[in-house]
Amino acid sequence: MTFAPGGDGLFDPPAPPPTSGSFADSQTRSATSGPLAVRMRPRGLDEIVGQQHLLAAGSPLRRLIEGSGAASVMLYGPPGTGKTTMASLISTATGGRFEALSALSSGVKEVRSVIEVARRALIDGRQTVLFIDEVHRFSKTQQDALLDAVENRIVLLVAATTENPSFSVVSPLLSRSLVLQLQPLSDDDIREVLTRAVIDERGLAGSVEIAEDALDHIVALSGGDARRGLTALEVAAGAALGRDGDAGTSIPTIGLADVESAVNRAAVRYDRDGDQHYDVISAFIKSIRGSDVDAAVHYLARMISAGEDPRFIARRLMIHASEDVGMADPTAIGVAVAAAQVVALVGMPEARLALTQATIHLASAPKSGAVVSAIGAAMADVAAGKAGAVPPHLRDGHYPGAAALGNAQGYRYPHDDPDGVVTQQYPPDELVGTDYYEPTDHGHEREISARLGRLRSIVRRATARR
Numbered sequence: 254m255t256f257a258p259g260g261d262g263l264f265d266p267p268a269p270p271p272t273s274g275s276f277a278d279s280q281t282r283s284a285t286s287g288p289l290a291v292r293m294r295p296r297g298l299d300e301i302v303g304q305q306h307l308l309a310a311g312s313p314l315r316r317l318i319e320g321s322g323a324a325s326v327m328l329y330g331p332p333g334t335g336k337t338t339m340a341s342l343i344s345t346a347t348g349g350r351f352e353a354l355s356a357l358s359s360g361v362k363e364v365r366s367v368i369e370v371a372r373r374a375l376i377d378g379r380q381t382v383l384f385i386d387e388v389h390r391f392s393k394t395q396q397d398a399l400l401d402a403v404e405n406r407i408v409l410l411v412a413a414t415t416e417n418p419s420f421s422v423v424s425p426l427l428s429r430s431l432v433l434q435l436q437p438l439s440d441d442d443i444r445e446v447l448t449r450a451v452i453d454e455r456g457l458a459g460s461v462e463i464a465e466d467a468l469d470h471i472v473a474l475s476g477g478d479a480r481r482g483l484t485a486l487e488v489a490a491g492a493a494l495g496r497d498g499d500a501g502t503s504i505p506t507i508g509l510a511d512v513e514s515a516v517n518r519a520a521v522r523y524d525r526d527g528d529q530h531y532d533v534i535s536a537f538i539k540s541i542r543g544s545d546v547d548a549a550v551h552y553l554a555r556m557i558s559a560g561e562d563p564r565f566i567a568r569r570l571m572i573h574a575s576e577d578v579g580m581a582d583p584t585a586i587g588v589a590v591a592a593a594q595v596v597a598l599v600g601m602p603e604a605r606l607a608l609t610q611a612t613i614h615l616a617s618a619p620k621s622g623a624v625v626s627a628i629g630a631a632m633a634d635v636a637a638g639k640a641g642a643v644p645p646h647l648r649d650g651h652y653p654g655a656a657a658l659g660n661a662q663g664y665r666y667p668h669d670d671p672d673g674v675v676t677q678q679y680p681p682d683e684l685v686g687t688d689y690y691e692p693t694d695h696g697h698e699r700e701i702s703a704r705l706g707r708l709r710s711i712v713r714r715a716t717a718r719r
Contacts, residue, residue, distance in 0.1 A: 289487035290480045292455045293446070295338055302479075303442040304335055304435055313431050318342045325403050325410035327388070327418050327427065330435030333478030336413035340384035343411055350374055350381040352408075356390035361398050368402045381408045388412035389421035396423045403429045437477025444472050446479045447486050461490045463507040470512045474560040488515035537612075538569060542577045546616040553612050557605050567593035570611050578615055579624035581696035588614045619696025627690040634684065641681030676714040686713060 371381035475482035595607035650661025
């Protein structure tokens with residue numbers, strides 16, 4: 254299994270086999286009394302499910318986990334896919350110290366303190382594995398504080414991020430690390446994780462059984478996140494044991510009702526990888542396009558209840574804001590983008606309110622497909638070879654010799670005109686007079702249409718007489 258457990262023991266490495274003494278005893282107790290997601294954390298390569306594209310024989314990550322690698326790594330992927338687990342296994346393989354920092358609660362001071370302790374430990378021959386969760390939330394200054402320690406291998410850095418590190422991690426740190434992308438676990442992977450947890454001695458140890466429809470529902474709700482699935486399983490098992498634990502000698506069975514109660518969601522007909530996934534999102538978008546607010550909210554609720562990735566919903570809303578609303582309501586794209594930011598910064602379940610607000614705004618907004626038509630017509634002309642030379646007066650004139658070539662000569666600066674609009678040719682010669690954007694009379698486009706006619710009349714006055 255590969256997952257990053259939640260709750261207590263989030264950054265604890267896997268417990269070693271008990272030897273003797275209070276330390277071993279305490280580690281053993283942690284491995285048997287913590288949350289199910291913590292107890293079921295993989296203890297070695299043979300227990301990992303998923304991420305096989307990163308664990309092939311001889312691959313950098315596999316060599317690190319086997320203790321034969323020495324490179325710092327940047328683990329990039331969604332929650333519950335194994336980032337913390339990989340860090341823990343690397344720490345165990347190196348036999349070194351394990352330090353963990355969260356970018357949500359650590360600053361430059363904490364980073365430097367950990368590095369200083371690691372420097373002293375290295376003098377004694379002990380390598381420190383430094384795990385940093387949510388590294389994309391570190392400021393540039395915080396990331397820069399790591400560079401020397403990573404460069405000189407004072408620490409073996411294992412950084413985890415749910416964001417593309419190319420956009421959120423400074424280049425010097427990226428160049429000193431292997432960037433490995435973890436994928437969401439498949440439904441089969443999640444099913445294996447859950448089935449193992451039911452029977453494993455570290456898990457539920459066969460104290461319950463689980464009905465097939467209940468297992469299917471947890472798999473669907475997990476969304477590729479093993480931690481989420483194990484948490485739901487643990488709560489549902491508690492409900493089943495509480496209901497049937499004293500009923501006799503038979504083993505209690507986790508039913509669909511137990512899972513629904515555990516996650517406070519109704520089981521809905523929704524297959525994230527099948528027809529229902531595409532049917533529901535299609536109905537959602539068509540309901541927004543058709544201005545049926547209530548139907549759109551219904552399909553949104555079905556997706557949220559089924560555990561659909563809220564980022565997927567947010568992306569569809571942003572696309573729809575331009576595709577089907579466009580300039581009929583120019584605020585629609587801002588509302589959709591704001592909802593996506595709430596999803597990224599706040600997360601579920603609270604972000605469902607922002608998604609609902611955006612859905613209602615878009616569904617009730619006036620509609621126009623003029624944006625799609627405009628770019629489609631323009632790209633068709635470009636594809637057909639209608640991409641003539643840029644008029645000389647519009648060319649760049651900010652380099653020596655530009656004026657001698659006629660560049661930027663005769664350009665009229667619109668802000669010098671009282672109306673801010675001047676007669677001047679902007680398109681290539683073969684496209685003079687071509688109209689791509691044709692506003693409708695819906696919503697704000699009614700005002701744009703009247704203004705656009707006046708603008709075109711002024712701008713094209715000279716070229717029309719030629």
